[in-house]
Amino acid sequence: MRVTVRLFARLRDIAGAGELQREAPAGANVHAVWASLVSEFPELSAYEKSISCAVNADYSRFTAAVADGDEIAFLPPVSGG
Amino acid sequence: MALTAITTAPLDHGALVRSLDTRGIGAVAVFLGLVRDNNKGRRVLHLEYEAYEPLALRGLDLIVTEAREKWPNVRMAIHHRIGRMAIGEASVAIAAASPHRADAFAASRYAIERIKQIVPIWKHEYFDGGDVWIEGATADPDDTGAREEALRIACA
Numbered sequence: 001m002r003v004t005v006r007l008f009a010r011l012r013d014i015a016g017a018g019e020l021q022r023e024a025p026a027g028a029n030v031h032a033v034w035a036s037l038v039s040e041f042p043e044l045s046a047y048e049k050s051i052s053c054a055v056n057a058d059y060s061r062f063t064a065a066v067a068d069g070d071e072i073a074f075l076p077p078v079s080g081g
Numbered sequence: 082m083a084l085t086a087i088t089t090a091p092l093d094h095g096a097l098v099r100s101l102d103t104r105g106i107g108a109v110a111v112f113l114g115l116v117r118d119n120n121k122g123r124r125v126l127h128l129e130y131e132a133y134e135p136l137a138l139r140g141l142d143l144i145v146t147e148a149r150e151k152w153p154n155v156r157m158a159i160h161h162r163i164g165r166m167a168i169g170e171a172s173v174a175i176a177a178a179s180p181h182r183a184d185a186f187a188a189s190r191y192a193i194e195r196i197k198q199i200v201p202i203w204k205h206e207y208f209d210g211g212d213v214w215i216e217g218a219t220a221d222p223d224d225t226g227a228r229e230e231a232l233r234i235a236c237a
Contacts, residue, residue, distance in 0.1 A: 008133055009203035010214040052220040054201075057135040059222055073133055073201075079215040080130070080137070080161060080202030081114050081173055081193055 001026060001068035003033060009076050011051070014043045024066060030055065031062040033072050050077050084157070085141035087134050087202075089164040092174040101156045106178045110185035112193055114173040116166045120215075123208035130163040130172060133201040137161065140200035143222060147195065148177070148188045151232065155179045155188040161202060172204075191235035198227045 005020040012018040015037070024033055030053050038044045053060050054073040066072060082100040094111050101109070116128050141159045148157050156178045166172055173196060177189040196202075199222045204215045221227065 006133065008201065009131060009205070010216070013214070050216070050219050052201075054133070054136050057133070057139070059136070059220070073136070075133065075201050075220055076203065076214070077216040077218055078197070078199070078201055078220045079204045079217040080132075080200045081197045 001028075001066075003066055003069070004071045005033065005037065006071060006073040008073070011044060011047060011074055011076050015041050028066055029062065030060060030064050030066060030072060033066060034062065034074060037074070047074075047076055051075055082158075084159070085138060085145060086160045087132050087137050087141070088160060088162055090162070092160050092162050092171045094171070094174045094176065097158045097160060097174050097176045098178075100158050101176055101178045103156075103178055105154075105180055106156070107180050108182040108185040109176060109178045110182070110189040112173075112175040112177075112189045113171045114193065116168050116170050116172060118168045120206060120208070123206070123210070125168065126207045126209060127165060127167050128172070128207070129165045129205040130161075131203050131205065132161070132163045134163075136201050140220075140222070141196070143199070144192050144195045147228070148191055151191070152179065152184045152188045155184050157188060157192060159192055159196070161196070161200070163202065187235045191231050194231035194234050195228070198224075198231060 052075040179185040
């Protein structure tokens, strides 16, 4: 299946793009999508413990299953205000 | 004017206050967050804010809902600006109206604390000598400890 990955702030800088299209195996969860990105961009691994994730613009969990066409966002620690 | 917004336009806190229903209201607290000229010993030149806009807007809506649960008589509006901002410009504006001042102050304080906890917005600081992404809290709206901390600060 195909998913859209959204990256922000420093994560976007590391990957060189804020939006990526990636293949994910059937039954994959959010963490599997992240792990695949880390193997592609090893510098992302520093964020393993501090990121949040969202599926289709709603906060989610790394154990959540992903579906074809989902938008998976990885969010570094926030700094609004 | 929408009560919550993520916008690239300069913030107008007067318009924000006027957007609130002030029937029965005796106090309005307005909080503005400004781009400061220094941070951790660095001379800041300007900031660029980035957001995951749909989720950031939902985050602001959630904060308004949470504030309403805690202070049922408070009416609140929050606008957060994104994009490039110069020193002294407002990046966030919060207006909290209530019958009496205590709840207006508390609710506005709660809102800015929660923004810093759960709203997916990031500031990119350009300073004299380089640039850096500022990273604060790992966002988790379901973290009750964080919410309680925001309430504790608001009610201190």
